[in-house]
Amino acid sequence: MEAQIQDVSGNSEDRRRLIEALHAVIPARALLVREEERRPYECDGLTAYRRLPMLVALPETVEQVQAVMRVCHAHRVPVVARGAGTGLSGGALPHAEGVLLSLAKFNRILKIDTLARTAQVQPGVRNLAISEAARPHGLYYAPDPSSQIACSIGGNVAENAGGVHCLKYGLTVHNVLRLEVVTVEGERITLGGDALDAPGYDLLALMHGSEGMLGVIVEITVRLLPVPERAQVVMAGFDDVAIAGAAVGAIIAAGIVPAGLEMMDSFAISAAEDFVHAGYPRDAAAILLCELDGTNEEVSDQLLQIHDLLGKAGATSLRTAQDEAERQRMWHGRKAAFPAVGRLSPDYYCMDGTIPRSRLPEVLDGIAALSREYGLRVANVFHAGDGNLHPLILYDANVPGELDRTEEFGGRILELCVAVGGTVTGEHGVGVEKINQMCVQFGSAELTQFHAVKAAFDEAGLLNPGKAVPTLQRCAEFGAMHVHGGALAFPELERF
Amino acid sequence: MEAQIQDVSGNSEDRRRLIEALHAVIPARALLVREEERRPYECDGLTAYRRLPMLVALPETVEQVQAVMRVCHAHRVPVVARGAGTGLSGGALPHAEGVLLSLAKFNRILKIDTLARTAQVQPGVRNLAISEAARPHGLYYAPDPSSQIACSIGGNVAENAGGVHCLKYGLTVHNVLRLEVVTVEGERITLGGDALDAPGYDLLALMHGSEGMLGVIVEITVRLLPVPERAQVVMAGFDDVAIAGAAVGAIIAAGIVPAGLEMMDSFAISAAEDFVHAGYPRDAAAILLCELDGTNEEVSDQLLQIHDLLGKAGATSLRTAQDEAERQRMWHGRKAAFPAVGRLSPDYYCMDGTIPRSRLPEVLDGIAALSREYGLRVANVFHAGDGNLHPLILYDANVPGELDRTEEFGGRILELCVAVGGTVTGEHGVGVEKINQMCVQFGSAELTQFHAVKAAFDEAGLLNPGKAVPTLQRCAEFGAMHVHGGALAFPELERF
Incomplete structure (x- = not known):
């Protein structure tokens, strides 16, 4: 079937005319035509689904994105935008008779405003790269999907990505102030602004999680937060998953909002332990990892409270990371849980x-x-x-x-x-x-x-x-x- | 001009037919036809603008709202939805040839779920009534516009209302999980859900602040928060408004998120002081009111930090409310600032x-x-x-x-x-x-x-x-x- 699609998309007159029209508006290097060049784009992180795109465009400027959209619109050709291709639901799966629009060249951090605490970035910038750039100013970008080392901020917006920290700091939509979007007709529009709560319909929120169905994101202004003075993690073991679940409720009910609150069951614990030796209790039916952040005093107070709460909630073991290395190890186990399970x-x-x-x-x-x-x-x-x-x-x-x-x-x-x-x-x-x-x-x-x-x-x-x-x-x-x-x-x- | 509109809307054949159609779907008591009955609906909180609606409908059930919408849609008659009519921008100003759809009869709190920490309410419920009903369970609804004693939650959604607490707890959109909406054609749709981040386009966010232009909100599920163990307010006086403004930046930069952070200039200070004797420093060019909430320990720590910060930021006077009565007095001055200035x-x-x-x-x-x-x-x-x-x-x-x-x-x-x-x-x-x-x-x-x-x-x-x-x-x-x-x-x- 794939071969059939090739026959159609490889040789049609329509395709030839489209290539010609695109060559007129973007450099030759920005258009991938040959099959072997297009092959790397056939899937995203959901590798069970693959489809070769008819063409791949790699525009380098917003004007080029606009031009590509205008051409595709005129030719009635589907467009699938793609960031880093780490998505797990096939959102960037190509269309066999469409253009795969890669934003990979949009990889610059345009501005970090330390006073307003914002970063103005291009969509292909990696999630973690924003925090790395902000770090010298004592700032960071809060949403942290597990793929943050690789995934792009544009894709984060398109999927409204979360992460360990979203309990306290919100999803992507809560951390983005402004978007520049190119419409299907090639118009450039601005959604949101530098101040909170723009008037008009909330198209900024609407764009989040819209999975590339409403427009192509070409610039993003995100909110930055001050790096907390201290972060600490508490690990609690339970001999019953349901009791661990109830403990989660007890923490939230006490009015504590941990920076992260993660649970793993015994299967995941063993897999992670075998893989990265995180120091998890192998005999537990479930563990909770509870991260607290804030000022030194806040974290100290919350640690006392959390220990008390978790003990009363029936934790069979409790451990606070003794140093930053142990804290990192505990989180490493959680972040490596997927590949760890994958080894089995x-x-x-x-x-x-x-x-x-x-x-x-x-x-x-x-x-x-x-x-x-x-x-x-x-x-x-x-x-x-x-x-x-x-x-x-x-x-x-x-x-x-x-x-x-x-x-x-x-x-x-x-x-x-x-x-x-x-x-x-x-x-x-x-x-x-x-x-x-x-x-x-x-x-x-x-x-x-x-x-x-x-x-x-x-x-x-x-x-x-x-x-x-x-x-x-x-x-x-x-x-x-x-x-x-x-x-x-x-x-x-x-x-x- | 108003009289002219009366002539038209009072006697037309179209109006007579519309009344007939509406009488077929809602009780006679739910349709206000006579001018003296309609007069109270001629404006909202922006009283400089007034316009008499052709008809006023006061449906009592969601089915009746749907029926009214179907009739109006069939007759191509404009519909303006109205909550408590406290809006300040004329969003509920009637249409002279349209139906003013009052949600006043939708005033019931349908359910408080203490486990999930949500309240399911009708749109005509007053903002403060939600917190009053949740209080026995140790919970409250965070967004608190100054009009909260009178404004309705449906209007809050339509305007995406904020308030003193929205700095820490977000705008209305951040505190609503689910909406039931009747479309212009009388269809009932559900937006959002009991869990976070529903898939599909974020029509829940889109509805917030849409000012009655996209649908009629007939039910709302809001998030409730635990009443903080302690709340405390610090008042800082400054001899320069710009210095007070810089102090705001310093507080946020320190990573403290106050529950409220309000500023008043000398004119507002004097007016409030004359009116309610809040204990404000009359000689200050500006004051900041900084509310801290959380556990006892958190608030104690933050109070120390805030005093230190405000001192360094150039505050000429600093006062922490000594008891709840003084705290209430300080906030009363802020909340009465508008009428206080109005007296002058x-x-x-x-x-x-x-x-x-x-x-x-x-x-x-x-x-x-x-x-x-x-x-x-x-x-x-x-x-x-x-x-x-x-x-x-x-x-x-x-x-x-x-x-x-x-x-x-x-x-x-x-x-x-x-x-x-x-x-x-x-x-x-x-x-x-x-x-x-x-x-x-x-x-x-x-x-x-x-x-x-x-x-x-x-x-x-x-x-x-x-x-x-x-x-x-x-x-x-x-x-x-x-x-x-x-x-x-x-x-x-x-x-x-």
Whole structure:
């Protein structure tokens, strides 16, 4: 099938005319035409889905982005924007008859304003690079997805990325003040501003998490925060996951907002311990990692409180990192949990659902029951404070039918999240991966409104078509298929 | 002119048919037809603008709201939704040939979930009533506009209201999890959910501050917070407004996020002191009120830090409230500042602009210069931490030309805010009051996108027409008029 697409996209007259038109507005080096040059762009972090783009454009200026959009709009060619390609839901999966618009050349930090505490950056700048640049001024950028060493800030906006720190410091949308966006017609618009709460409709928030469906982000002004005087982490072990879940509630109820509050179950603990020797208690059914930050005094006070709270909440072990090296080690274990679990299985599938914090114990029970039903192992790692779950399903793609079963299992977990009042994605986005689960999450009235908003930005549907918001027809079909048990999001795609 | 409108709306055949259709779907008591019944709805808190609605509907159930919307949509009749009518920008100013849809009957708190820490409420519930109902559970609702005793939560969402506490706890949009909305066609849709960060376009955020232009809010789920163990306020006097402004920056730079950080200038200080005897230093050029909340220990630590910081920042006097009564008194002075200033003048006009915090001194200088230019006194009261200014212009509507001069002066202040990277409204909204200043804030590309989004919700433009977002034509005309110096937003309206 991939080969067929090649035949069509490789030789058509339309494609030749498009290449000609693009060559007129961007340098030759900024347009990748040959298959071997396009191949690296065939997937993002969701590598199970791959598709070769018809062309790859690598514009170098905002004016070039505008020109590319104008050409594509005139030629009615789909455009898929791409940052670092670390997304986990296939949001940057190319369109076979479209242009993959890479923002990789937009990698400059334009300005750091230490007085206003903002950084004005291009979309291809890596998340961590912002904090690195701000560090000499005693500042940092708070949202910290696990991929922060590689992921781009433009992609963070498109997916409204979270991270360990978002419990206290908010999601990407809470840390961005202004966006410069190029519309599908090549117009440049400014959303938000340097002061809080711009008037007019809140298109700044709307753009966050819109997964490249509404416009191409070409510049971002983020808020910076002062690096806290002190950060400290407490690790608590529990002999029951439900008790650990209740402890999370007790911390929040006490009015403490930790800088991070993460939970790992025994499977994830063992995997991480084997991999990076983080010093986790192997006999615990679950651990909580609770980070406190602020002034010296604040952190000291909160440490006393947290120890007291966790003890009363039934922790069987409690340990405060004795120095920065131990603190880093504890976090390293958490951040390495995904690859650590990955070592135990040929393949794993990382889910991303969000539930009301109070429903944690029953959802964990439900996941365990599904794990038995499908005969597939699951490790649970999550941003407990936010109720954002990351169950990792272990499978072997070489066993016939196991990927299908894994995807069905994953779908059932997300439906369980929706059933308790949660959502099908916390921070990884919908992309192609969860397009069917959106039919479970939303009714036709909401979907219709989504499509109307999409049309207000992109009437012809050229921006990242087929992602994030399913058509009503797809949902009708999914509902029908669903009765007979599970279905691939994009059965027409080549899978690896 | 008002009389003319009466003639038209009072007797037309269209009106008679609309009344008939509405009587078929809502009880007779829910439709106000006679002029004396409609008169109380002719204005909101911006009383300088008044207009009698053709009809007033007071539906009692969501189904009735849906039915009213369906009827109005079928008859192509404009609908203006109204909460408590405390808005300060004329957002609920009626349409002379439209239905004023009052949500006053939607005044029930449906559920308080102490575990999830949420309250599910109807839109007509008063802001303060939510905190009162949550208080027995040790919880409260954080956003606290000055009008919180009277304003409704539905109006808070429509205007994205702020308040003293929004520096630490965010605007309304940061404290709402879910909305039930009735569309212009009478469809009911759910935006957001009980968990964080719903997938799909962020229509929940989009609805905030949309001023009744996109739908009618019929139910709201808000986040509740634990009542802090302790709250304490520090008052600092300064002999220079610019030094007080710099102190605000120093506090934020130290990584302290006060629960509230308010500034008043000498005029506002004297007025408040005369009115409520708050204990303010009459000889100060400015005071800062800095509220700290949290656990006992946190507040104690922060008090030490704040005293130290304010001393170093040049405060000439420092006082911590000695007991709860003194704390209440200090805040009472701030909250009574508007009426206190109002006692000194037949009329006053409250402005609402937001600027980057760092530009405070130069904007205050600019306002003082404009005050001299227009020969009108100004008192400055503001949410200093957010950079949200509330200059109060004192005038006498009985002096010919003084209201015009006041409005022109106000417009110049807002343009000054925009010039330093700020916005024309912090928390009061655009409504009819600032519709022309929106032409200064936004270019035609942004306005075009706003109109497209509006059309995605309300193609016929029936929801609150003429508010919040100016037409491109109005901006073209405003630009032309502006050259010749100022103009009323709605010169065609009757003014009082």
